[in-house]
Amino acid sequence: MESYFKIRYINRRNHEELEMPLEKMVGILLSLEMDTNFHIEALKAQAIAIRTNLVKNPIVEGEGMIEGWEKDDENKGKIKKAVDDTQGLVILFNDKPIDAKYHLSCGGSTENSENVVNHRIAYLRRVLCEHCKNNIYWRREKDFTLEDMERLLKVKFPKMDIGTESEIIGFIEDIEKDEHGRVKSLRVAGEKISGKELAKLLNLNSTRYSIFPTGVKFITRGKGHGMGLCQYGANVMAEMGYTYLDILKYYFTGTEVRKHILPSIKxxxxxxxxxxxxxxxxxxxxxxxxxxxxxxxxxxxxxxxxxxxxxxxxxxxxxxxxxxxxxxxxxxxxxxxxxxxxxxxxxxxxxxxxxxxxxxxxxxxxxxxxxxxxxxxxxxxxxxxxxxxxxxxxxxxxxxxxxxxxxxxxxxxxxxxxxxxxxxxxxxxxxxxxxxxxxxxxxxxxx
Ligand SMILES: [Zn+2]
Ligand SMILES: [Zn+2]
Missing domain, CATH: 3.40.630.40 (Zn-dependent exopeptidases)
Structure with missing residues (x-):
């Protein structure tokens, strides 16, 4: 039954082309796209998403994918089960295979397609995803110095002279100095504090100081574009006892999952x-x-x-x-x-x-x-x-x-x-x- 639907694999390194059965390619991609430690129902949901995309576009470009698959025996059992148990299943909307988007972690809710790709896709709607709160990508901080930012963004910030002070509204303000340039008092987070006290608390060498920002902290939530299936969320749902069908229907609004691979192709x-x-x-x-x-x-x-x-x-x-x-x-x-x-x-x-x-x-x-x-x-x-x-x-x-x-x-x-x-x-x-x-x-x- 599966023999006709073939995937064209193009080796990016030497441009060699190779044909392989759909289900084999689903297995190969599944092993690359999802952590094999994830729950079997999450892996099944992911397998169906991958198959759906392959049915839509049966060409895969890659490097070393096949070799990696042939070598790795450890996780094959679980991957094969996820593929075999869902054989031929695809996600359909209005009887057509969907563009089955997925990402690692949504950070609290998935995204409406128009917020990411500028057009509305009926089955890519925002859904709440409390599930993926406990993963490492839920909330991440990243610090950048201004020098880092200048380098990475190829921009120049205006240079501040030593000796002039910068107030940062709401954080550090109302800096009063005496005629010798020593800080007499200032407000930190709204609280008035003497220059001496601050120098002591922060272990500064002198009360003759200036303040200016040197860094920016970025806080991100989630990982990936946020549309469609949230992998971490899927895993938590699976652990809670939901099946791959529940998972797919949750993240892909109004779709159905059926064993129907395009009569015209299949x-x-x-x-x-x-x-x-x-x-x-x-x-x-x-x-x-x-x-x-x-x-x-x-x-x-x-x-x-x-x-x-x-x-x-x-x-x-x-x-x-x-x-x-x-x-x-x-x-x-x-x-x-x-x-x-x-x-x-x-x-x-x-x-x-x-x-x-x-x-x-x-x-x-x-x-x-x-x-x-x-x-x-x-x-x-x-x-x-x-x-x-x-x-x-x-x-x-x-x-x-x-x-x-x-x-x-x-x-x-x-x-x-x-x-x-x-x-x-x-x-x-x-x-x-x-x-x-x-x-x-x-x-x-x-x-
Ligand atoms: Zn004859
Ligand atoms: Zn999520």
């Missing part, structure tokens, strides 16, 4: 029916390769069975005229095909010619059948994209076409008389390319 062929006809069979061996003795009937069956598995995964109803090595007449095939109402009938064959140089895949459609012609073009183009030699889409007047009542194609996947191609037909990855080319052609046709 099950693009749902509701479609196809009949695949593996050529020949049983006593009818079809053509035979000259160098390896590979039989057309076996090759056709092997490819057809693989096509069935792939297309079924994509939601398609697939019928084969034969699933084993049995003899079937053309009439029996036609009867079988017409017994089921299908969208397409595809017959799989390999060709043979008395010149060994001829090679490549050729697709035939029935005269004036523009649906199958169009499907043929899509399949051929996708095969070509996979570096398979192609010879074009042509009209064919096969007996089987005249009998089958639905749109039909006959695919000659190559030449058993060409030693090069014959050899390739024994190569699993080459067969996989043919299967994928046909599958992608069918998907493209229905787009």
């Amino acid at each position: 099950k693009p062929l749902y509701g479609k029916t196809i009949i695949i006809d593996p050529g020949h069979g049983g006593e009818d061996e079809g053509y035979k390769g000259d160098t390896t003795g590979l039989l057309e009937k076996d090759l056709a069956l092997k490819l057809s069975l693989r096509l069935k598995a792939e297309l079924t995964d994509l939601g398609m109803q697939v019928h084969l005229t034969r699933e084993e090595d049995i003899t079937l007449s053309i009439t029996e095939r036609i009867e079988e095909a017409n017994r089921i109402r299908s969208d397409f009938f595809i017959s799989i064959h390999a060709d043979y010619f008395n010149s060994s140089s001829l090679k490549g895949c050729e697709i035939f459609h029935f005269r004036k059948d523009y649906n199958s012609q169009k499907l043929g073009f899509h399949i051929l183009r996708n095969l070509k994209d996979k570096d398979i030699v192609t010879r074009g889409v042509k009209e064919g007047n096969f007996y089987i076409f005249r009998g089958v009542s639905t749109s039909s194609l006959l695919i000659e996947i190559g030449y058993l008389s060409n030693p090069d191609e014959e050899q390739k037909f024994l190569d699993e990855s080459y067969l996989e390319s043919i299967v994928q080319g046909i599958v992608e052609g069918i998907i493209e046709y229905y787009k």
Whole structure:
């Protein structure tokens, strides 16, 4: 079921690309995005948020992510459980996967989207989050000297001369000095105090002093943009006994969590029916390769069975005229095909010619059948994209076409008389390319 939804991983270091199943990438990202010591229900909520984002955008760029995942065995069990227990679940709003934002700690309440990204997102509303008060990010202080600030912000503050005093209203004010520049009295936090007393309390060397601010303290609450799922809050909720569903519904207003990964992507062929006809069979061996003795009937069956598995995964109803090595007449095939109402009938064959140089895949459609012609073009183009030699889409007047009542194609996947191609037909990855080319052609046709 998960086999079709693939994530494209781009290695940022060498720009290499790699495809991997959705659920594996959910696991990898989960191990990076949330502390694995968190409660399992919080991890599940996070897994669903990650999956939702991947379904929205199936491309991930990173560095060393895969290597890190392969190495780390310690936390895999818990991560895998969180991923497996929520397999296929995504967060939906109006039946569409949401932009599942999350952050480490909100600091007391999450944020309305318009306060962060300048536009209103219906499911990213401010919710109170008492939960994350007990974490280290709840309230943090950071001190900066004025010199630090000048350096970090690339600004210059006006320089104060030693000898002039600065009052800081509400803190230090009403500084009175005598004619020698000694502080006679001042107000500290509203309280009047003598210059001498202050010097004593603060252990200053002299009452001849000036005061000016040299630092600023910043106090922050929370960590991150504050929209959507608050991870610390989620963890506390989980510890209180809430489930991942409670958690997600709390932080993503008005959403639902369902096992529905976009039929258009996940099950693009749902509701479609196809009949695949593996050529020949049983006593009818079809053509035979000259160098390896590979039989057309076996090759056709092997490819057809693989096509069935792939297309079924994509939601398609697939019928084969034969699933084993049995003899079937053309009439029996036609009867079988017409017994089921299908969208397409595809017959799989390999060709043979008395010149060994001829090679490549050729697709035939029935005269004036523009649906199958169009499907043929899509399949051929996708095969070509996979570096398979192609010879074009042509009209064919096969007996089987005249009998089958639905749109039909006959695919000659190559030449058993060409030693090069014959050899390739024994190569699993080459067969996989043919299967994928046909599958992608069918998907493209229905787009
Ligand atoms: Zn919070
Ligand atoms: Zn044949």
